[in-house]
Amino acid sequence: MPEASSPLIIGFGQVAPVWLNREATLAKVVAAIHRAADQGASVVGFGECLVPGYPFWLELTDGARFNDPVQKELHAEYLRQAVCIEDDHLRPVQETCAERRITAVLGILEKPRDRGESAFACCVVVGARGDVLSAHRKLMPTYEERLAWSIGDGHGLRTHRIGEFTLGALNCWENWMPLARAALYGQGEDLHVAIWPGSLRNTDDLTRFIAKESRSYVLSVSGLMRLSDFPEKTPHRAAILAGHRGGDFLADGGSCLAAPDGSWVIPPVVGEECVRVATIDHLHVRRERQNFDPSGHYSRPDVLRLSVNRERQGSVDLID
Numbered sequence: 001m002p003e004a005s006s007p008l009i010i011g012f013g014q015v016a017p018v019w020l021n022r023e024a025t026l027a028k029v030v031a032a033i034h035r036a037a038d039q040g041a042s043v044v045g046f047g048e049c050l051v052p053g054y055p056f057w058l059e060l061t062d063g064a065r066f067n068d069p070v071q072k073e074l075h076a077e078y079l080r081q082a083v084c085i086e087d088d089h090l091r092p093v094q095e096t097c098a099e100r101r102i103t104a105v106l107g108i109l110e111k112p113r114d115r116g117e118s119a120f121a122c123c124v125v126v127g128a129r130g131d132v133l134s135a136h137r138k139l140m141p142t143y144e145e146r147l148a149w150s151i152g153d154g155h156g157l158r159t160h161r162i163g164e165f166t167l168g169a170l171n172c173w174e175n176w177m178p179l180a181r182a183a184l185y186g187q188g189e190d191l192h193v194a195i196w197p198g199s200l201r202n203t204d205d206l207t208r209f210i211a212k213e214s215r216s217y218v219l220s221v222s223g224l225m226r227l228s229d230f231p232e233k234t235p236h237r238a239a240i241l242a243g244h245r246g247g248d249f250l251a252d253g254g255s256c257l258a259a260p261d262g263s264w265v266i267p268p269v270v271g272e273e274c275v276r277v278a279t280i281d282h283l284h285v286r287r288e289r290q291n292f293d294p295s296g297h298y299s300r301p302d303v304l305r306l307s308v309n310r311e312r313q314g315s316v317d318l319i320d
Helices: 022-038 069-082 092-102 143-147 172-176 178-187 206-214 236-243 283-289
Strands: 007-014 043-044 101-109 120-126 132-137 160-162 165-171 189-198 217-222 224-226 250-258 264-272 274-281
Touching: 007 165, 007 250, 022 043, 022 092, 022 101, 022 274, 043 217, 069 120, 092 101, 092 143, 101 132, 101 165, 101 189, 101 217, 120 165, 143 160, 143 217, 143 236, 165 172, 165 178, 172 189, 172 236, 178 206, 189 206, 206 217, 206 250, 264 274, 274 283
Parallel strands: 007 043, 043 101, 165 189, 189 217
Antiparallel strands: 007 274, 101 120, 120 132, 160 165, 217 250, 224 250, 250 264
16 A cells, blocks of 8 residues: 655745844744745744844954943843733734744744843744744853843743644754754654754754754754845944954855755755745655654663753742
8 A cells, every 4th residue: 555645835934134123024024924825835934033133243243241331232222122922022923824824933032021131042833823832942042142142941842733743943053952852852753943043054964964863854944144134223233244254144044954864855045035845745754764763663761761841940939
Protein backbone atom coordinates (compact mmCIF):
# COMPACT_ATOMS: atom_id res chain seq x y z
CA MET A 1 0.00 0.00 0.00
CA PRO A 2 1.23 3.52 -0.73
CA GLU A 3 2.36 5.55 2.28
CA ALA A 4 -0.11 8.23 3.40
CA SER A 5 0.95 11.75 2.50
CA SER A 6 0.37 14.67 4.89
CA PRO A 7 1.42 17.91 3.15
CA LEU A 8 1.55 21.37 4.73
CA ILE A 9 2.52 24.69 3.19
CA ILE A 10 4.81 26.80 5.37
CA GLY A 11 6.91 29.88 4.74
CA PHE A 12 8.85 32.83 6.04
CA GLY A 13 8.65 36.59 5.85
CA GLN A 14 12.19 37.91 5.58
CA VAL A 15 11.52 41.57 6.20
CA ALA A 16 13.29 44.58 7.67
CA PRO A 17 11.65 46.39 10.58
CA VAL A 18 10.70 50.02 10.55
CA TRP A 19 13.32 50.32 13.25
CA LEU A 20 12.12 51.43 16.68
CA ASN A 21 8.58 51.81 15.36
CA ARG A 22 6.29 49.11 16.73
CA GLU A 23 3.11 49.99 14.84
CA ALA A 24 4.79 50.45 11.45
CA THR A 25 6.73 47.21 11.82
CA LEU A 26 3.59 45.31 12.81
CA ALA A 27 1.95 46.67 9.65
CA LYS A 28 4.78 45.11 7.60
CA VAL A 29 4.31 41.82 9.44
CA VAL A 30 0.57 41.85 8.71
CA ALA A 31 1.25 42.49 5.02
CA ALA A 32 3.69 39.58 4.91
CA ILE A 33 1.19 37.27 6.63
CA HIS A 34 -1.33 38.12 3.92
CA ARG A 35 1.26 37.38 1.21
CA ALA A 36 2.04 34.00 2.76
CA ALA A 37 -1.64 33.16 3.16
CA ASP A 38 -2.28 34.14 -0.46
CA GLN A 39 0.18 31.39 -1.40
CA GLY A 40 -1.66 28.83 0.72
CA ALA A 41 0.62 28.83 3.77
CA SER A 42 -0.64 27.49 7.10
CA VAL A 43 2.49 28.64 8.99
CA VAL A 44 4.67 31.71 8.50
CA GLY A 45 7.72 32.76 10.53
CA PHE A 46 9.53 36.05 11.16
CA GLY A 47 12.92 37.02 12.58
CA GLU A 48 14.14 37.48 16.14
CA CYS A 49 12.97 40.65 17.89
CA LEU A 50 11.69 41.95 14.56
CA VAL A 51 9.21 44.16 16.41
CA PRO A 52 10.45 46.86 16.97
CA GLY A 53 13.90 45.72 15.81
CA TYR A 54 17.16 44.21 16.97
CA PRO A 55 19.32 46.46 19.27
CA PHE A 56 22.08 47.06 16.73
CA TRP A 57 23.29 50.20 18.51
CA LEU A 58 24.85 48.18 21.34
CA GLU A 59 27.74 46.96 19.23
CA LEU A 60 28.06 50.19 17.26
CA THR A 61 28.00 52.86 19.99
CA ASP A 62 29.89 51.32 22.93
CA GLY A 63 26.74 50.00 24.53
CA ALA A 64 28.53 48.91 27.73
CA ARG A 65 29.51 52.47 28.67
CA PHE A 66 28.11 52.78 32.20
CA ASN A 67 25.60 55.51 33.08
CA ASP A 68 25.97 57.03 29.62
CA PRO A 69 23.19 59.43 28.53
CA VAL A 70 23.28 58.20 24.91
CA GLN A 71 22.78 54.58 25.97
CA LYS A 72 20.03 55.60 28.37
CA GLU A 73 18.17 57.52 25.67
CA LEU A 74 18.36 54.69 23.16
CA HIS A 75 17.33 52.13 25.76
CA ALA A 76 14.37 54.23 26.89
CA GLU A 77 13.13 54.62 23.30
CA TYR A 78 13.55 50.88 22.73
CA LEU A 79 11.36 50.13 25.74
CA ARG A 80 8.77 52.68 24.61
CA GLN A 81 8.39 50.78 21.35
CA ALA A 82 8.32 47.32 22.96
CA VAL A 83 5.33 44.97 22.75
CA CYS A 84 3.06 44.41 25.74
CA ILE A 85 0.91 41.39 24.97
CA GLU A 86 -1.51 42.26 27.80
CA ASP A 87 -2.10 45.69 26.24
CA ASP A 88 -3.20 44.09 22.95
CA HIS A 89 -0.25 45.41 20.93
CA LEU A 90 -0.33 42.18 18.92
CA ARG A 91 -4.01 42.58 18.05
CA PRO A 92 -3.36 43.37 14.32
CA VAL A 93 -1.36 40.15 13.96
CA GLN A 94 -3.91 38.13 15.92
CA GLU A 95 -6.81 39.40 13.84
CA THR A 96 -4.95 38.71 10.59
CA CYS A 97 -4.06 35.17 11.66
CA ALA A 98 -7.69 34.51 12.55
CA GLU A 99 -8.95 36.03 9.30
CA ARG A 100 -6.51 34.05 7.12
CA ARG A 101 -6.45 30.87 9.26
CA ILE A 102 -2.69 30.88 9.54
CA THR A 103 -0.21 30.41 12.40
CA ALA A 104 2.53 33.02 12.81
CA VAL A 105 5.82 32.66 14.68
CA LEU A 106 7.07 36.17 15.46
CA GLY A 107 10.05 37.63 17.30
CA ILE A 108 9.21 40.59 19.52
CA LEU A 109 10.69 42.70 22.28
CA GLU A 110 8.23 41.85 25.03
CA LYS A 111 7.73 44.18 27.99
CA PRO A 112 5.26 42.51 30.35
CA ARG A 113 3.35 44.56 32.88
CA ASP A 114 4.66 42.67 35.90
CA ARG A 115 8.41 43.00 35.26
CA GLY A 116 8.92 46.73 35.69
CA GLU A 117 10.74 48.39 32.80
CA SER A 118 12.61 45.26 31.74
CA ALA A 119 12.06 43.54 28.42
CA PHE A 120 12.70 40.15 26.84
CA ALA A 121 13.52 38.81 23.40
CA CYS A 122 10.41 36.72 22.92
CA CYS A 123 9.24 34.24 20.31
CA VAL A 124 5.45 34.41 20.12
CA VAL A 125 3.28 31.80 18.41
CA VAL A 126 -0.08 33.19 17.29
CA GLY A 127 -2.50 30.46 16.28
CA ALA A 128 -4.89 30.24 13.36
CA ARG A 129 -7.76 31.33 15.64
CA GLY A 130 -5.89 34.47 16.63
CA ASP A 131 -4.94 33.36 20.12
CA VAL A 132 -1.42 33.64 21.56
CA LEU A 133 -0.47 29.98 21.95
CA SER A 134 2.89 30.61 23.63
CA ALA A 135 5.39 33.35 24.35
CA HIS A 136 8.91 32.04 24.85
CA ARG A 137 11.33 34.49 26.47
CA LYS A 138 14.90 33.85 25.37
CA LEU A 139 16.68 31.80 28.02
CA MET A 140 20.02 33.57 27.68
CA PRO A 141 20.61 36.72 25.64
CA THR A 142 23.87 36.50 23.72
CA TYR A 143 26.86 38.68 24.59
CA GLU A 144 25.99 42.41 24.26
CA GLU A 145 22.28 41.56 23.99
CA ARG A 146 22.36 41.22 27.81
CA LEU A 147 22.68 45.02 27.97
CA ALA A 148 19.16 45.35 26.51
CA TRP A 149 17.33 42.05 27.10
CA SER A 150 16.53 40.34 30.38
CA ILE A 151 17.08 36.63 31.00
CA GLY A 152 13.99 34.57 30.20
CA ASP A 153 12.49 31.34 31.53
CA GLY A 154 11.18 27.98 30.41
CA HIS A 155 7.47 28.87 30.37
CA GLY A 156 7.35 29.07 26.57
CA LEU A 157 9.14 25.79 25.87
CA ARG A 158 6.00 24.32 24.36
CA THR A 159 4.90 22.66 21.14
CA HIS A 160 1.73 23.11 19.09
CA ARG A 161 -0.12 20.77 16.78
CA ILE A 162 -0.45 22.12 13.21
CA GLY A 163 -2.11 19.53 10.99
CA GLU A 164 -0.01 16.37 11.20
CA PHE A 165 2.98 18.36 12.45
CA THR A 166 4.05 19.43 15.94
CA LEU A 167 5.66 22.87 15.89
CA GLY A 168 8.19 24.29 18.34
CA ALA A 169 10.40 27.38 18.20
CA LEU A 170 13.57 28.85 19.72
CA ASN A 171 15.26 32.25 19.60
CA CYS A 172 18.61 32.61 17.82
CA TRP A 173 21.51 31.04 19.76
CA GLU A 174 19.10 29.03 21.91
CA ASN A 175 19.18 26.77 18.88
CA TRP A 176 22.77 25.91 19.86
CA MET A 177 21.59 24.73 23.31
CA PRO A 178 21.26 20.91 23.20
CA LEU A 179 18.90 20.74 26.17
CA ALA A 180 16.61 23.47 24.82
CA ARG A 181 16.30 21.51 21.59
CA ALA A 182 15.77 18.28 23.53
CA ALA A 183 12.98 19.92 25.54
CA LEU A 184 11.04 20.42 22.29
CA TYR A 185 11.99 17.08 20.75
CA GLY A 186 10.61 15.37 23.85
CA GLN A 187 7.24 17.07 23.31
CA GLY A 188 6.88 15.56 19.86
CA GLU A 189 8.36 18.37 17.77
CA ASP A 190 8.86 17.59 14.10
CA LEU A 191 8.66 21.12 12.68
CA HIS A 192 11.29 23.31 14.31
CA VAL A 193 11.29 27.09 13.79
CA ALA A 194 14.52 28.93 14.55
CA ILE A 195 14.28 32.73 14.50
CA TRP A 196 17.31 34.98 13.97
CA PRO A 197 18.12 38.70 13.66
CA GLY A 198 19.61 37.87 10.27
CA SER A 199 22.87 36.35 9.09
CA LEU A 200 23.76 33.59 6.66
CA ARG A 201 26.60 32.52 8.98
CA ASN A 202 23.99 31.61 11.62
CA THR A 203 21.59 29.65 9.43
CA ASP A 204 23.72 27.91 6.80
CA ASP A 205 25.12 25.06 8.90
CA LEU A 206 22.97 24.86 12.03
CA THR A 207 19.66 24.60 10.16
CA ARG A 208 20.74 21.41 8.44
CA PHE A 209 22.39 20.03 11.57
CA ILE A 210 19.19 20.40 13.63
CA ALA A 211 17.22 18.79 10.81
CA LYS A 212 19.55 15.78 10.79
CA GLU A 213 19.70 15.54 14.59
CA SER A 214 15.93 15.73 15.08
CA ARG A 215 14.82 14.17 11.80
CA SER A 216 12.49 17.15 11.49
CA TYR A 217 11.80 19.97 9.10
CA VAL A 218 13.65 23.10 10.24
CA LEU A 219 12.56 26.59 9.21
CA SER A 220 15.18 29.23 9.96
CA VAL A 221 13.74 32.74 9.70
CA SER A 222 15.88 35.86 9.66
CA GLY A 223 15.30 39.55 9.68
CA LEU A 224 17.00 42.00 7.36
CA MET A 225 18.66 45.32 8.17
CA ARG A 226 20.35 47.71 5.77
CA LEU A 227 21.84 51.09 6.57
CA SER A 228 18.99 52.63 4.63
CA ASP A 229 16.48 50.94 6.97
CA PHE A 230 17.35 53.25 9.88
CA PRO A 231 14.66 55.98 9.82
CA GLU A 232 15.87 59.56 9.58
CA LYS A 233 14.43 60.31 13.02
CA THR A 234 16.28 57.46 14.74
CA PRO A 235 17.91 58.76 17.95
CA HIS A 236 21.68 59.12 17.44
CA ARG A 237 21.36 57.76 13.91
CA ALA A 238 24.63 59.35 12.76
CA ALA A 239 26.60 57.70 15.56
CA ILE A 240 25.01 54.31 14.87
CA LEU A 241 25.79 54.47 11.17
CA ALA A 242 29.32 55.73 11.82
CA GLY A 243 30.01 52.69 14.01
CA HIS A 244 29.26 50.22 11.22
CA ARG A 245 32.21 49.09 9.09
CA GLY A 246 30.81 46.11 7.22
CA GLY A 247 29.10 47.38 4.06
CA ASP A 248 25.41 48.04 3.56
CA PHE A 249 24.03 45.14 5.64
CA LEU A 250 23.89 44.79 9.40
CA ALA A 251 21.68 41.71 8.93
CA ASP A 252 21.68 40.04 5.52
CA GLY A 253 18.90 37.50 5.99
CA GLY A 254 19.71 33.86 5.32
CA SER A 255 16.19 32.48 5.85
CA CYS A 256 15.87 28.88 4.70
CA LEU A 257 14.08 25.56 5.11
CA ALA A 258 15.72 22.14 5.54
CA ALA A 259 14.16 18.69 5.22
CA PRO A 260 14.49 15.89 7.81
CA ASP A 261 17.47 14.45 5.93
CA GLY A 262 19.31 17.81 6.01
CA SER A 263 18.71 18.66 2.36
CA TRP A 264 17.51 22.11 1.37
CA VAL A 265 13.84 22.67 0.58
CA ILE A 266 14.50 26.42 0.35
CA PRO A 267 18.21 27.29 0.31
CA PRO A 268 19.28 30.39 2.29
CA VAL A 269 17.94 33.63 0.82
CA VAL A 270 20.39 36.51 1.27
CA GLY A 271 20.04 40.25 0.85
CA GLU A 272 16.39 40.67 -0.10
CA GLU A 273 13.04 41.25 1.53
CA CYS A 274 10.70 38.49 0.48
CA VAL A 275 8.01 36.01 1.42
CA ARG A 276 8.74 32.43 0.40
CA VAL A 277 6.67 29.29 0.91
CA ALA A 278 7.14 25.58 0.26
CA THR A 279 5.19 22.36 0.75
CA ILE A 280 6.45 19.93 3.38
CA ASP A 281 5.18 16.41 3.96
CA HIS A 282 5.03 14.51 7.24
CA LEU A 283 5.73 11.36 5.26
CA HIS A 284 9.40 12.39 5.10
CA VAL A 285 9.60 12.72 8.89
CA ARG A 286 8.32 9.17 9.28
CA ARG A 287 10.76 7.87 6.71
CA GLU A 288 13.81 9.50 8.30
CA ARG A 289 12.85 8.34 11.79
CA GLN A 290 12.87 4.72 10.66
CA ASN A 291 16.51 4.41 11.73
CA PHE A 292 16.80 7.24 14.30
CA ASP A 293 14.11 8.85 16.45
CA PRO A 294 15.73 11.05 19.15
CA SER A 295 12.76 11.05 21.52
CA GLY A 296 11.28 7.73 20.42
CA HIS A 297 12.85 4.33 19.84
CA TYR A 298 16.42 5.69 19.96
CA SER A 299 15.96 7.43 23.31
CA ARG A 300 16.80 5.78 26.61
CA PRO A 301 14.59 7.44 29.25
CA ASP A 302 15.64 4.77 31.74
CA VAL A 303 19.21 6.15 31.46
CA LEU A 304 18.88 9.76 30.29
CA ARG A 305 16.12 12.21 31.21
CA LEU A 306 15.64 15.96 30.99
CA SER A 307 13.82 18.00 33.64
CA VAL A 308 12.27 21.27 32.41
CA ASN A 309 10.93 24.03 34.65
CA ARG A 310 8.12 25.76 32.73
CA GLU A 311 7.04 28.04 35.56
CA ARG A 312 6.76 31.69 34.52
CA GLN A 313 9.28 33.60 36.61
CA GLY A 314 8.29 36.71 38.54
CA SER A 315 9.68 38.81 41.36
CA VAL A 316 6.64 38.55 43.65
CA ASP A 317 4.54 35.63 44.89
CA LEU A 318 1.20 37.07 45.94
CA ILE A 319 -0.86 34.98 48.33
CA ASP A 320 -4.30 36.46 49.08
